[in-house]
Amino acid sequence: MISRVGPYRLVPKSDETFPALLQSIVYQQLNGKAASTIHARVMKALGGKATPRRLMSAPDAALRGAGLSANKLKAARDLAEKCLAGVVRPRKELERLSDEEIIERLTEVRGIGVWTAQMFLMFRLGRPDVLPTGDYGVRKAFGLLYRKNGRLPPPSALEKHGRLWTPYRSAASWYLWRSLDA
Numbered sequence: 162m163i164s165r166v167g168p169y170r171l172v173p174k175s176d177e178t179f180p181a182l183l184q185s186i187v188y189q190q191l192n193g194k195a196a197s198t199i200h201a202r203v204m205k206a207l208g209g210k211a212t213p214r215r216l217m218s219a220p221d222a223a224l225r226g227a228g229l230s231a232n233k234l235k236a237a238r239d240l241a242e243k244c245l246a247g248v249v250r251p252r253k254e255l256e257r258l259s260d261e262e263i264i265e266r267l268t269e270v271r272g273i274g275v276w277t278a279q280m281f282l283m284f285r286l287g288r289p290d291v292l293p294t295g296d297y298g299v300r301k302a303f304g305l306l307y308r309k310n311g312r313l314p315p316p317s318a319l320e321k322h323g324r325l326w327t328p329y330r331s332a333a334s335w336y337l338w339r340s341l342d343a
Contacts, residue, residue: 166339173287178252180211181285186236202227213241236272283331292323292330302337
């Protein structure tokens with residue numbers, strides 16, 4: 162699979178915690194084009210810069226008019242509150258914490274679950290040993306790769322096998338995702 166997919170090319174984005182997580186909330190359960198459009202409108206409503214204070218001072222009507230659903234607006238406001246309260250820390254401070262500590266902090270925010278926290282660890286912080294066992298694509302690729310008749314293996318099977326890939330489970334996840342495209 163590695164030779165078929167090619168060299169590992171996961172390059173983490175270096176943006177700050179709040180804008181990265183706000184984007185994750187906006188993009189949840191939407192196709193890429195719709196999410197991108199709504200995110201651009203939200204950024205415009207925030208004056209081009211996403212900060213917790215700007216989000217808290219933005220009127221509900223402006224953010225709802227940008228396309229945020231009621232639930233996403235609640236999640237975005239909760240994220241801003243948790244950032245201002247120090248539960249969710251700036252990127253430089255998060256970089257010093259363990260993966261487990263970061264997941265614990267991020268999942269305190271409404272609308273951010275373990276999967277979103279794991280994606281933040283991999284694609285924003287560049288953590289090398291993250292295996293999102295609940296991710297559909299990773300599970301599907303794992304099932305296909307290990308000849309499980311294409312059945313979706315349970316997260317526990319992926320977790321058990323994934324121990325073999327430690328400390329490079331992020332790379333293994335990336336290859337599993339890419340194998341579905343190859």
